[in-house]
Amino acid sequence: MAKETGRKLIAQNKKARHDYHILDTYECGLVLTGTEVKSLRQGRASLVDGFAQLDGGEAWLHNVHIPEYSQGTWTNHAARRKRKLLLHRAEIDKLIGKTQETGHTLVPLALYFKDGRAKVEIALAKGKKEYDKRQTLREKQDRRESDRAISAARRRQRA
Missing domain, CATH: 2.40.280.10 (Small protein B)
Structure with a gap:
């Protein structure tokens, strides 16, 4: 074993x-x-x-x-x-x-x-604090949106 x-x-x-x-x-x-x-x-x-x-x-x-x-x-x-x-x-x-x-x-x-x-x-x-939690969520959401936009641009570029 x-x-x-x-x-x-x-x-x-x-x-x-x-x-x-x-x-x-x-x-x-x-x-x-x-x-x-x-x-x-x-x-x-x-x-x-x-x-x-x-x-x-x-x-x-x-x-x-x-x-x-x-x-x-x-x-x-x-x-x-x-x-x-x-x-x-x-x-x-x-x-x-x-x-x-x-x-x-x-x-x-x-x-x-x-x-x-x-x-x-x-x-x-x-x-x-509560505002720190909201700020963290906002940053995470912004990062996710920018990653999506970059990957969509790359897909358009390849096509």
Whole structure:
């Protein structure tokens, strides 16, 4: 049996990129139970309400929903339990300093398998104001329209 390589995405938090300015990203390992890993391998998870918190020099992931494993028995896990994040001490110390600044938080962006191990990408983020969200949507829409116009011009040029 060949060893699994590469990155296999399980869940993504698109709303986080809309609601926050992403300042920095970190890749973390996760401490999981066997049934959680099996549930993730089925591609089932939700990061929507998730957040990370630094507590006593350790990083914890809260409110990430990994549903119970369907073939699990009484050993099944709780769906929304807090899970420990595996980070280097220097990264944790840096994050402790940054999150104490006003308005900064840690949000999960993606949950994936990398070379067979479950990883979560967390971001140091600052909340956006309503007008920032509208501005971001407007820029995205303008970029899309300009790309369409350029591709339409190229099609006309070829014909």
